[in-house]
């Protein structure tokens with residue numbers, strides 16, 4: 001029998017570990033993953049053609065290229081469902097202020113925080129922002145992340161928000177990572193509208209949102225719903241307008257104070273409710289009923305030195321399908337590694353190995369409306385695979401502080417191979 005020519009065979013793995021399916025895996029199903037010892041994968045034309053033992057696949061297929069996993073574990077490419085990667089300038093000074101006891105909200109109220117990054121973005125040219133973003137996308141990819149949700153939100157004028165979203169669009173056109181763009185004009189009240197929040201809300205509603213929707217620059221709209229930024233009524237109005245214009249809604253809720261944001265996310269039919277440090281039982285119930293995806297950021301309270309953490313375990317026990325994300329941004333989490341997030345999801349929430357893996361792959365992909373295409377290693381899905389050096393998926397959360405990524409396959413193509421070796 002003539003063997004079928006294919007683009008790529010990934011072989012030599014100790015195991016292949018993946019959740020299965022196209023929808024989010026909720027509650028106890030998060031812990032059920034498929035583990036194939038010595039699993040290999042055949043890829044062609046960007047997609048996964050077959051999974052099985054190497055010997056079986058070699059009988060059927062003649063690969064043009066082979067990638068040796070050298071005894072590591074194959075995992076689905078990681079999906080980061082919450083990031084803020086379009087920024088210029090860093091905020092290590094605020095990090096140190098917090099080490100000395102300052103709180104995030106105090107720093108923000110004194111004109112630091114988000115607003116200091118807004119200055120950086122307004123002063124940066126498109127080319128500068130794009131170069132910074134491309135470097136960050138490289139780092140995501142080298143850490144095994146093959147898809148990122150990415151928010152604007154450090155421009156806060158119509159022109160600077162559009163600039164940020166266009167930079168995301170241009171980066172997506174030239175970088176292998178898949179980018180899911182989110183408009184976050186309602187991230188903070190900009191300094192020129194200090195004390196006149198309603199004027200800024202009107203700009204978001206009447207100017208920014210229609211332009212963003214018309215130019216199809218974002219799939220989602222997000223609002224930072226907090227006591228010191230946008231209250232629940234502002235968040236409701238902005239989200240409804242976004243929905244009328246065809247955008248989905250993801251929300252920053254119940255992060256620093258208990259505002260009932262999870263209930264609002266449920267009322268609005270938001271796709272995701274993110275952070276959730278202060279969510280209560282009623283909020284969880286409302287989210288479960290409405291099918292809102294919790295997107296948790298376990299590093300953020302640690303980075304901010306806030307003691308309140310999201311009830312990760314309770315969310316799973318309530319039958320929800322949490323995703324874990326980095327929240328990568330210069331203020332509240334300057335960190336891009338989803339393996340690290342899986343470790344902290346384990347240590348802080350008690351997520352088991354399989355739950356953590358599901359949370360950074362399929363559940364994250366499903367929360368971005370991409371569960372049918374991404375998030376698992378299954379026949380027909382896009383060929384996004386993270387080749388690690390881990391002996392099993394159980395090492396993903398267990399090993400901290402280093403990247404386990406040996407190679408990354410994106411859309412069926414090898415886009416990264418680790419070459420560093422001690423000389």
Ligand code: NIG
Nearest residue numbers: 113114224252327329331332
């Ligand atoms: O998700 N909460 C709002 N936004 C970010 C922080 C952004 C910043 O501090 O620059 C967050 O934590």
Ligand code: FE
Nearest residue numbers: 082084252327
């Ligand atoms: Fe965030």
